[in-house]
Amino acid sequence: MPLKEYKKKRDFSKTSEPSGEISDDFCEEIKKSHKIPDSRPIYVVQEHHARSLHFDLRLEFNGVLKSWAVPKGIPLKQEDGKRLAVETEDHPLEYATFAGTIPEGYGAGEVKIWDSGTFAVIDKSANKIIFSIKGKKAKGAYVLLKANFGEFAKSGKNWLLFRKKEDLNNKTKKPKKNG
Template identity: 40%
Template sequence: MRTYREKRDFGRTAEPSGGAPSETGDVFVIQKHAARRLHYDLRLELDGVMLSWAIPKGPSFDTKQRRLAVRTEDHPLDYAGFEGIIPKGEYGGGAMIVWDRGRWTCAGDPRAQLDEGHLRFTLEGEKVHGRWHLLRTKGFDDADGNGKGESWLFFKGKDEHVDPSRDLVNERPESIVSGKTIEDLQADG
């Protein structure tokens, strides 16, 4: 969390600085984030923080689509509900919506799987369902060991929710919290 806090000026941004764990400890969120480049942030609650990956193209229901997922710093748990505008000039400046949210479960010990570089899990959200994988590729940790720059692949596991014909990110661009799109939020200023 130190890296997260060092990158932000909480006097300028409405982003949360930290909060209490959820009662169940299994929250996930996917936030659509129009920073320098549009991307989706996958966050999984584990050990009192939200583990985070930036996914440039967002999730796909096609098992053959491997999406780049770059590990970013852990975020506070209350970030799972953050929707708004991060001021220009601040780290991650731009509009962010809560694109999907729900519960996640891991097939096995998530800590051991993260160490091994292959996390196998299930997401049950409003938009995204079923089995998913995060597979670490050759990447690197920074000096703090927080995974900055660490590359993973995010992809759909085989189950009844597989549907290569669906383009979920374009089919359902709106926030599950406000019903707004990124463009609506930007227009509201």
């Protein structure tokens, strides 16, 4: 069960967070509310005022939102450099529209949607995801690179997030199907 860890960390009688029980029409509702054409996967960044402010990057893969906590925010320009992105548990697709208060306990604090849109995978392996975002704030190619070195390697959950250097010759790879 892909959402086992997500559900284990939450008491749904106390939180308004989505439980992960998707209705048949939910994906269509998301596509309409976010004006998502065709079957492009969802991209969302949520600003999370928990113990410390961070941003949750979420990308739709295989029916769930793969998630990373990014303490210093999403780099909008290449000059913004590399950002630590800590992989967290998968979240249900319904979380793409969640904004509100998470009660005391795991992840307590205010959550609001900072950016949303769609994305396309350019290249993907176990240690690297190159993707193109089409959001309201973030646009362009990004890289998530698993940090398999030094102190970052210990947890196995640390990644680096950065803007992909723009190809001046416009010879970028065509996007792959997600999955």
